[in-house]
Amino acid sequence: xxxxxxxxxxxxxxxxxxxxxxxxxxxxxxxxxxxxxxxxxxxxxxxxxxxxxxxxxxxxxxxxxxxxxxxxxxxxxxxxxxxxxxxxxxxxxxxxxxxxxxxxxxxxxxxxxxxxxxxxxxxxxxxxxxxxxxxxxxxxxxxxxxxxxxxxxxxxxxxxxxxxxxxxxxxxxxxxxxxxxxxxxxxxxxxxxxxxxxxxxxxxxxxxxxxxxxxxxxxxxxxxxxx
Amino acid sequence: xxxxxxxxxxxxxxxxxxxxxxxxxxxxxxxxxxxxxxxxxxxxxxxxxxxxxxxxxxxxxxxxxxxxxxxxxxxxxxxxxxxxxxxxxxxxxxxxxxxxxxxxxxxxxxxxxxxxxxxxxxxxxxxxxxxxxxxxxxxxxxxxxxxxxxxxxxxxxxxxxxxxxxxxxxxxxxxxxxxxxxxxxxxxxxxxxxxxxxxxxxxxxxxxxxxxxxxxxxxxxxxxxxxxxxxxxxxxxxxxxxxxxxxxxxxxxxxxxxxxxxxxxxxx
Amino acid sequence: xxxxxxxxxxxxxxxxxxxxxxxxxxxxxxxxxxxxxxxxxxxxxxxxxxxxxxxxxxxxxxxxxxxxxxxxxxxxxxxxxxxxxxxxxxxxxxxxxxxxxxxxxxxxxxxxxxxxxxxxxxxxxxxxxxxxxxxxxxxxxxxxxxxxxxxxxxxxxxxxxxxxxxxxxxxxxxxxxxxxxxxxxxxxxxxxxxxxxxxxxxxxxxxxxxxxxxxxx
Numbered sequence: 098x099x100x101x102x103x104x105x106x107x108x109x110x111x112x113x114x115x116x117x118x119x120x121x122x123x124x125x126x127x128x129x130x131x132x133x134x135x136x137x138x139x140x141x142x143x144x145x146x147x148x149x150x151x152x153x154x155x156x157x158x159x160x161x162x163x164x165x166x167x168x169x170x171x172x173x174x175x176x177x178x179x180x181x182x183x184x185x186x187x188x189x190x191x192x193x194x195x196x197x198x199x200x201x202x203x204x205x206x207x208x209x210x211x212x213x214x215x216x217x218x219x220x221x222x223x224x225x226x227x228x229x230x231x232x233x234x235x236x237x238x239x240x241x242x243x244x245x246x247x248x249x250x251x252x253x254x255x256x257x258x259x260x261x262x263x264x265x266x267x268x269x270x271x272x273x274x275x276x277x278x279x280x281x282x283x284x285x286x287x288x289x290x291x292x293x294x295x296x297x298x299x300x301x302x303x304x305x306x307x308x309x310x311x312x313x314x315x316x317x318x319x320x321x322x323x324x
Numbered sequence: 325x326x327x328x329x330x331x332x333x334x335x336x337x338x339x340x341x342x343x344x345x346x347x348x349x350x351x352x353x354x355x356x357x358x359x360x361x362x363x364x365x366x367x368x369x370x371x372x373x374x375x376x377x378x379x380x381x382x383x384x385x386x387x388x389x390x391x392x393x394x395x396x397x398x399x400x401x402x403x404x405x406x407x408x409x410x411x412x413x414x415x416x417x418x419x420x421x422x423x424x425x426x427x428x429x430x431x432x433x434x435x436x437x438x439x440x441x442x443x444x445x446x447x448x449x450x451x452x453x454x455x456x457x458x459x460x461x462x463x464x465x466x467x468x469x470x471x472x473x474x475x476x477x478x479x480x481x482x483x484x485x486x487x488x489x490x491x492x493x494x495x496x497x498x499x500x501x502x503x504x505x506x507x508x509x510x511x512x513x514x515x516x517x518x519x520x521x522x523x524x525x526x527x528x529x530x531x532x533x534x535x536x537x538x539x540x541x542x543x544x545x546x547x548x549x550x551x552x553x554x555x556x557x558x559x560x561x562x563x564x565x566x567x568x569x570x571x572x573x574x575x576x577x578x579x580x581x582x583x584x585x586x587x588x589x590x591x592x
Numbered sequence: 593x594x595x596x597x598x599x600x601x602x603x604x605x606x607x608x609x610x611x612x613x614x615x616x617x618x619x620x621x622x623x624x625x626x627x628x629x630x631x632x633x634x635x636x637x638x639x640x641x642x643x644x645x646x647x648x649x650x651x652x653x654x655x656x657x658x659x660x661x662x663x664x665x666x667x668x669x670x671x672x673x674x675x676x677x678x679x680x681x682x683x684x685x686x687x688x689x690x691x692x693x694x695x696x697x698x699x700x701x702x703x704x705x706x707x708x709x710x711x712x713x714x715x716x717x718x719x720x721x722x723x724x725x726x727x728x729x730x731x732x733x734x735x736x737x738x739x740x741x742x743x744x745x746x747x748x749x750x751x752x753x754x755x756x757x758x759x760x761x762x763x764x765x766x767x768x769x770x771x772x773x774x775x776x777x778x779x780x781x782x783x784x785x786x787x788x789x790x791x792x793x794x795x796x797x798x799x800x801x802x803x804x805x806x807x808x809x
Contacts, residue, residue, distance in 0.1 A: 100710055101706070101707060106708055109703070109704060113700070113704050116695075117696065180693060182692070182693055188656075190677055190680055190708070191708065258473050260473065261473075267466045268470065271462040272494050274459060274501065278504070303497075314489065
């Protein structure tokens, strides 16, 4: 029979994870709902003055996106860990880092992409000017994959632990800070009509770096967690 | 020759004996350096024309901040060595360094805050350097928490090593991002401290303190390593012999005491 | 079961798996110390021992999933740590967990298995027939019984091209017929030059197979 390539394995695993997520699509809504609820909490907490909300909007949306991304990380490896498929991935003939990349890509498509669709609607709630909407979506497009990639390392380290979720936040949130800083600032500047190429370039650089470097420690962490 | 030295040090019993011999000397030198640094900083160096005497806290703040970063790098490198070449001692160095590094980071934060209070009137300012230190503290706490959460300590050491390596790559990125963020919002700067403008009378006590702190770190790591080695190798022969020989001495002393004052003994 | 001349491959290279001085310590207990064995093509290694004697730990170390406390495992003379994926491409493992996604159908699970390794001699239909799951292609795995899921896990072995099978208690949840079927499959696999390492509580009945035994207790 024809020998199958690593690219084929990548494609198959991506497809498999998308199918699995689709068959449990009720669960996809949870991080999205969390995103909406958290953003709603802020006007309730700090008052609904339009100028205050408008100045806070970029930061609030991005912090909520960080938290929603972090909550959804568990999905990447949890079910595979529980039914033994994760072991099979580690014993595959293909490099584990490529397989991890496929899983993270599927995860982002299912949890990150919906944020891009919902965020502009929530930004309207917070009074973000329309000029900044496009930049908001671009920052989310560049930033949420980084959150998934870096988060995959954290969840790979904690996948076997009993209270892994709490430790995961401590591990992963400090690593998210650079993305938060540049993304929220980009939206802030765009709301004021100022140029944002520098910030967006930094986000693109983070994405390139994460794509290139994150799969290896994630694969190593999976081996350690399963040993 | 160096490689042979490292090779022999990687063996726990040899390391335990040798480090035991070094510790007293290291402690003496460390104390000397710190006292000299404190004297130079607190007594000899002139008061700052702007801040008066309150700035003298930098003689603890700056070396602490240097140490917090230095220890993280050591932790990451040791963890990496332990991970790649399976050297248990390197892994233990990494794990033992984490709480020490976290303590220095905390010390840097507290002294930074104390420095800022007389100048700015508040206990905390979102200064670029202080914020980076705070994030560094979180990175340390993450390593400590991950190590503590995994029951199998060998696996825990390797997981912590990976986290430390990921952290060490992120530290420059985080530092640069936070500095940029700080200039953006033009917050107050506590640690405005350019290297070329330090006067020599201030530099020497700083370096003395830095040296003393490094030795303190070395002593603390050696002591933690020794107790960690004893715990991990508690079933091996050399540890049972070590503890046993002291045990036997204690038993003979007890027996001597008992035969002198045994109330149950009725006369000859 | 008849073998056609196309099934015999006299030119297949000789493989062997060696354990050199393996030591395993778990929770302060030495499970095994200085374990040595060697198994080559067409051989079966049966690992016996009480519960908790380290059988699963040993199998995981042989797979490269677990880390040993001393010694090394070699595949054709090279340490498996150095070989990495070069070793895994020859290896198929069925552990305590089935490695089956409950939400995927039988067919999808087997396609995935083929994508992760390499397709083997048998097609998916032939494999399903051999394990008695023919007709269940489009059933999602959560609807199968425990015994059927076990057979699906074993079908995975048949559709991929791995010469070394490492099996942890493969006969659990199987009835007498299933056990007999599978023993025949093991015999066929070794006849074609494969190697099998397994643990089992009951004795293995493989005619014509060269069975070595190791007792860990």
